[in-house]
Amino acid sequence: MMSETSIISAELHAQTWIVRLTHPELDSVTSEQLSLELGELVERVGAASVVLDLSSVSFLQSTALGAMITFRNRLKVLGARVVLAGLAPRIRRAIAVTRLDVLFGVYDDVDQALKALQAD
Secondary structure, three states, rough: OOOOOEEEEEEEEEEEEEEEEOEEEEOOOHHHHHHHHHHHHHHHHHHOOEEOOOOOEEEEEEHHHHHHHHHHHHHHHOOEEEEEEEHHHHHHHHHHHHHHHHOOOOOHHHHHHHHHHOOO
């Protein structure tokens, strides 16, 4: 269960979970917490699609990317899809350079991501 010091918030919107990353800097310390919280969320999410909203994130270390990839892979096995939304330009470039945009799908904002998931 997510604590008061949680760095994510999750809400179900229709058939899709919106998971907001609320901490602005996902460094090695916060990435460990992110990994734990996303791991706890897998059971709740099940086979539902997920929008990871990074609109509050200004710094993202590779360990945070690893946590998000692990989350995505665990949900994919269950039949879920995970997409990213609200990336700052610098983070979006890093996602594109590493080709993770192909793995996740990247959208300008949560609304755009929700529409894309509903269209699939």
